[in-house]
Amino acid sequence: MTDAARNVALYPWFKFFQNLLFWQATWFLFFQSELSAAQAILIYVFYDIATTVLEVPSGYMSDRVGRRFTLILSALAGLLSATMQAVGSEFWVFALAQVAMGIHIAFASGTDSSLLYESLAEDGREDEIEAHELKAWRFNFVALAISAVLGGAMALWSLRVPYLASAVAFVFVAVVVFRFREPKHAKQEVTDGARLDALRIALRQPVLMWLFALSALMYGFSHLPFVFGQPYILGALAQIGMEANAPLVSGAVTACMMLVSVLTSWMAPGLRERIGLTGILLLAFGLQVFLVGGLALTGSVFAIALLLLRMVPDSFSRPFILARIQTELPDGIRATYLSLQSLAGRILFAASLYLASGSASDVGEMAPDEVRLVLGVFAAVGCGFLAVLAVLSRLDGLARVPGK
Numbered sequence: 001m002t003d004a005a006r007n008v009a010l011y012p013w014f015k016f017f018q019n020l021l022f023w024q025a026t027w028f029l030f031f032q033s034e035l036s037a038a039q040a041i042l043i044y045v046f047y048d049i050a051t052t053v054l055e056v057p058s059g060y061m062s063d064r065v066g067r068r069f070t071l072i073l074s075a076l077a078g079l080l081s082a083t084m085q086a087v088g089s090e091f092w093v094f095a096l097a098q099v100a101m102g103i104h105i106a107f108a109s110g111t112d113s114s115l116l117y118e119s120l121a122e123d124g125r126e127d128e129i130e131a132h133e134l135k136a137w138r139f140n141f142v143a144l145a146i147s148a149v150l151g152g153a154m155a156l157w158s159l160r161v162p163y164l165a166s167a168v169a170f171v172f173v174a175v176v177v178f179r180f181r182e183p184k185h186a187k188q189e190v191t192d193g194a195r196l197d198a199l200r201i202a203l204r205q206p207v208l209m210w211l212f213a214l215s216a217l218m219y220g221f222s223h224l225p226f227v228f229g230q231p232y233i234l235g236a237l238a239q240i241g242m243e244a245n246a247p248l249v250s251g252a253v254t255a256c257m258m259l260v261s262v263l264t265s266w267m268a269p270g271l272r273e274r275i276g277l278t279g280i281l282l283l284a285f286g287l288q289v290f291l292v293g294g295l296a297l298t299g300s301v302f303a304i305a306l307l308l309l310r311m312v313p314d315s316f317s318r319p320f321i322l323a324r325i326q327t328e329l330p331d332g333i334r335a336t337y338l339s340l341q342s343l344a345g346r347i348l349f350a351a352s353l354y355l356a357s358g359s360a361s362d363v364g365e366m367a368p369d370e371v372r373l374v375l376g377v378f379a380a381v382g383c384g385f386l387a388v389l390a391v392l393s394r395l396d397g398l399a400r401v402p403g404k
Contacts, residue, residue: 003181004122011116012139014176019143020169022151022162030159046095048350050102052343058106059339063332067115071177074107079170086163110338117326118183129326133319137265141258148254199333208328211321212341217385219345221288224378225310253307261311268316278393284317285386293379296372
């Protein structure tokens with residue numbers, strides 16, 4: 001097996017261990033038990049700010065220094081973050097842990113997909129990129145499903161235990177990334193001036209501009225149920241006297257959510273073939289807006305079922321967006337461009353969360369009415385952006401996204 005083929009074989013396992021996030025279904029409940037509701041929201045802003053600051057520098061480092069070294073730093077930062085949250089008790093410790101998690105995400109963002117594409121290209125298998133992105137997506141969300149339900153059960157014993165389990169998972173992430181080899185396809189000498197010119201050209205391409213805007217918006221709308229889903233579940237269960245089971249229910253809902261995403265990912269290629277790439281991407285964003293709007297309309301326990309659809313839009317869009325972008329970019333700017341795209345989404349979402357935190361109480365839990373109000377505003381804004389993207393997608397020569 002060549003080094004490139006080994007990278008491709010290891011890549012799904014990298015995504016699997018990276019996404020064994022046992023705290024995912026209980027993190028807000030944990031911070032809310034240690035801090036105020038406003039601080040619990042702001043904790044996430046620390047993560048987004050750290051990722052924002054490092055997003056582009058980490059992409060540039062990946063293009064200059066290499067994919068493997070950047071992923072090693074990412075894995076070590078993830079391990080540090082999980083460990084700090086497992087033992088921390090002060091706001092500043094949690095804030096620093098979120099900074100470390102931001103480093104983990106920023107250094108992996110774009111670098112992981114670049115390593116996959118360039119490893120395939122080294123073996124002359126570029127046309128397999130969509131299939132391998134979908135495979136990695138399934139490994140990703142199987143891991144999220146497993147860790148969500150186990151993490152919810154662990155949290156019944158202690159809300160800190162899921163962070164300890166996640167730290168162990170990051171050890172395995174490090175083992176995998178140390179076995180990666182730098183793709184030869186990526187080892188090209190490119191001057192900073194040439195890299196900047198190539199990046200400027202890429203940012204002006206109509207197809208990439210449209211995908212750039214869509215990706216930035218979908219990042220935020222995908223994370224809204226993640227941030228507000230746990231207080232939503234807590235408020236809904238309180239109506240029937242089951243709030244004590246919120247960690248377990250949250251874990252079960254998150255696990256089912258990920259499994260639904262895996263199942264729908266098998267439908268995605270056929271749906272893409274029938275309605276085209278532009279069609280499936282607009283459908284995905286529309287589903288995100290519909291989900292947020294549905295949660296805003298009611299606080300009933302039955303509406304928890306809507307959360308099961310949270311990752312379906314991502315399964316209909318994320319692998320295809322990554323595959324489509326990769327073919328448009330030269331190796332010397334691939335990670336930098338993807339980092340810029342992530343940067344735009346994170347800035348937009350962090351700013352919106354900052355505004356949302358102003359409507360939350362300074363003490364105690366976030367009230368259900370507060371959650372629904374915030375989600376309602378986001379849904380209304382999302383409808384406007386969806387309409388604009390749909391119109392732009394029909395303008396010849398501006399943003400039509402070819403099916404292949």
